[in-house]
Amino acid sequence: MNGTDPRWIFDDVTAWVADLIDTLSDADWARPTPCDRFDVETLARHLVAVLDRTAVVFSGGDPTPLPRLAEGVATADLARAFRDRIPVTRATMTDTALTGTVVVPPGITVPGAVGVLRQSGEIAVHGWDLATARGASGGEPEEAAVAILAVADQIVPAGPDFRDDPQIPFERAVTPADDAAALERLANHYGRRSRPPVLTAGASS
Template sequence: MDTPVDFGPLARRVGEVVTGTADAQLDDPTPCPDYSVRALLGHLVGLTAAFRDAARKNFSSLTDTDPGAGTPEPPTDWRTQFPLMLDELAATWRDPAAWTGMTRAGGIDLPGDVAGRVVIDELLIHGWDLAVATGQSYDADPELLNLALEFLNASTDPSDREGMFGPVVPAPADATELDRAVALSGRDPAWTP
């Protein structure tokens, strides 16, 4: 895929979940065992900045840092700033050049179209993580959900998943597409705080 995919609706949806997160929930657990709500927000801030720069092919410490190396603190005005960052991220990926050639994120060189799919997957799954951890509803644009499912289905071999996803969780036969994506990412779709 070398044509831009507009994931602005997904970025806006994640932004809505962010702004709906209460201060009292920041230390609560999430479906990511290593992340509290605060840490998940920090991870989202870091990946948003890194993939914004990856789209621009503007390589720096933001694009060179392994996401497992640490989690930045969310900015103090995260409810205001983070939705703006998500809008900027979506805008940078509307440029066809973002989807072509090579780029870098998380210290890994990868094709632009693969990086774009990673962004969609990260936003979709971490948006779900944050929503269920904070008791909010969550849905996804069907086209973007299908792209995430394609991406996740391509990496079900345990050796391909190390560092990116946990083991695939079986999803019930009547699972929604979103629940299937969540299960493929290594999370239990029935997770509750």
């Protein structure tokens, strides 16, 4: 493919998230995250499942029926499970897949290149969730976030017709702070409140 090939975005985002998961300790698993459906452990399980679902997307299948959390993986093995799936998933992103169409959750057909951005965006925002839960910073894939932001309204529309659909797991977009960097702005687009209070109300760390 040419210079518009988006696969570098997937590479940058997954490498960053893999490093984040590698740093998780036993004390982190029960921490709340800005994604109020998941604590750190279940979010890590979801990220492993996202890679499984993404592999199905680019293999020509519909990932909608697949589990949203990785099953049969011990908590201690989640970091390895995520890292091991990256090259497997990446290999499904062939030139043919990117120039055709794919089905992304929840059953939406998009151009293959857009599908890479859609799936990478979800992984990036959940990486932001993990980093925020741990108070970690550094190494954020800001260039990738800029690229995803450029098509954010196409891959995850901000309008209520999309966000209020019960099948869509994203809250309405949040207005970013003037000084927000690209990854924070992307998280805001996906409905995350990135300035205090960030974590779910009533949650304990």
